[in-house]
Amino acid sequence: MESLSNQEKLNFLFEKIKDCNRCPLGKTRTHVVFGEANADSKVIFIGEGPGKEEDIQGIPFVGRSGQLLSQAISEVFQWTRKNYYITNIVKCRPTIDLKMIKDRAPEKNEVEACLPILTMQLEIIKPVVIIAVGSSAAKALLNINQGITSIHGKWHDYRGISLMPIFHPSYVLRNGGKVSPQYNLMKLDLEKARDFINNN
Ligand code: URA
Numbered sequence: 367m368e369s370l371s372n373q374e375k376l377n378f379l380f381e382k383i384k385d386c387n388r389c390p391l392g393k394t395r396t397h398v399v400f401g402e403a404n405a406d407s408k409v410i411f412i413g414e415g416p417g418k419e420e421d422i423q424g425i426p427f428v429g430r431s432g433q434l435l436s437q438a439i440s441e442v443f444q445w446t447r448k449n450y451y452i453t454n455i456v457k458c459r460p461t462i463d464l465k466m467i468k469d470r471a472p473e474k475n476e477v478e479a480c481l482p483i484l485t486m487q488l489e490i491i492k493p494v495v496i497i498a499v500g501s502s503a504a505k506a507l508l509n510i511n512q513g514i515t516s517i518h519g520k521w522h523d524y525r526g527i528s529l530m531p532i533f534h535p536s537y538v539l540r541n542g543g544k545v546s547p548q549y550n551l552m553k554l555d556l557e558k559a560r561d562f563i564n565n566n
């Protein structure tokens with residue numbers, strides 16, 4: 367295993383979990399949205415869970431909110447997808463009903479069932495910084511109950527890895543998107559992460 371590249375190790379892990387049915391989301395998903403792209407990145411972005419578009423394509427953050435996040439990352443880091451790794455707390459789409467119309471936050475049992483996959487991804491990638499995208503991700507990783515407005519932009523520790531919570535892009539979209547103060551705050555928080563990485 368040690369002689370394998372990080373990407374090969376992730377491929378191996380994906381093969382093991384791609385038919386996962388450890389929680390009820392396994393019954394309604396189209397694809398397990400495992401994560402992509404740079405398995406050697408110092409930075410991993412962790413969101414809440416796949417939405418409709420992600421479920422269809424099997425790729426994280428490809429819908430409207432994902433496009434906004436990619437734009438902010440590109441403006442702050444000058445990065446494209448191939449420069450970083452991005453995934454979610456839960457790998458299957460949480461929906462409010464079997465018609466799969468609306469998204470919802472993952473339930474505690476779904477997070478608990480899925481977290482071991484994220485733990486293994488982190489053990490393989492060994493990032494220097496985790497960006498927790500939105501309050502569900504921050505709460506799941508930090509085991510806290512505070513809302514994102516009080517914790518974003520401040521450094522936290524997740525098992526020895528520096529963790530920066532940022533606003534979720536869907537929250538930014540609900541507040542007006544690129545022209546909103548929330549977009550600027552999201553970028554300011556990303557700048558803190560960028561400066562930290564540049565100095566480490
Ligand atoms: N929202 C998330 O938190 N993750 C995705 O992959 C897409 C939307």
